[in-house]
Amino acid sequence: MGIKIKDISRQLELSLLTVGLEDVMEREVDYAYVSDLLSDVLANAPKGAVLVTLQTHINVIAVAVHAELTAVIFIQNRMPEKSVIEKAEQEKILLFTSSESAFKVAGTLYQLGLRG
Numbered sequence: 001m002g003i004k005i006k007d008i009s010r011q012l013e014l015s016l017l018t019v020g021l022e023d024v025m026e027r028e029v030d031y032a033y034v035s036d037l038l039s040d041v042l043a044n045a046p047k048g049a050v051l052v053t054l055q056t057h058i059n060v061i062a063v064a065v066h067a068e069l070t071a072v073i074f075i076q077n078r079m080p081e082k083s084v085i086e087k088a089e090q091e092k093i094l095l096f097t098s099s100e101s102a103f104k105v106a107g108t109l110y111q112l113g114l115r116g
Contacts, residue, residue: 002028003112005071005094008050012108014073014096017080018089025094029070032114034106038063045069050114052105056080064093071095075102 006025009016033045034052038059041051047068053060056078064072071094074080079097080088088095098105 002030003114004028005050008071008109008112008114009096011112012073012096012098012100012105014098017074017085017095017097018093020089021092021094024070024092027070030114031116032106032109033069033116034102041069042067046116050109052102052109054078054102056084058084058087060084061087061091061093064088065091069093073098073105075100075105 005027029048029050031046031049033049035041036053036055041063045067048070050071051069052073054075056074060072061084074097077099085095
């Protein structure tokens with residue numbers, strides 16, 4: 001039994017970057033994956049997972065689509081360009097930003113019951 005993305009967002013005090021994806025906010029997820037190496041994400045991230053990364057370029061969205069991820073959390077106040085956000089909205093990938101480190105975000109996700 002997973003946890004809804006909207007609940008993760010609230011617990012981590014995330015800032016939502018993508019709009020109009022309310023249906024995706026209702027999805028439940030069981031897994032998270034932390035990596036800044038996109039080839040690693042492609043090879044190892046569980047389907048439906050939340051990705052935690054500091055990478056903010058357009059390739060993150062391509063990887064998220066290919067790996068069938070639900071959401072991406074950018075850490076340490078990293079902010080993608082508008083074109084990245086727009087592409088994520090088109091692909092129905094939720095994007096969030098957090099002021100916290102990857103370690104802190106991953107720890108909180110683990111406490112919420114997500115696994116890697």
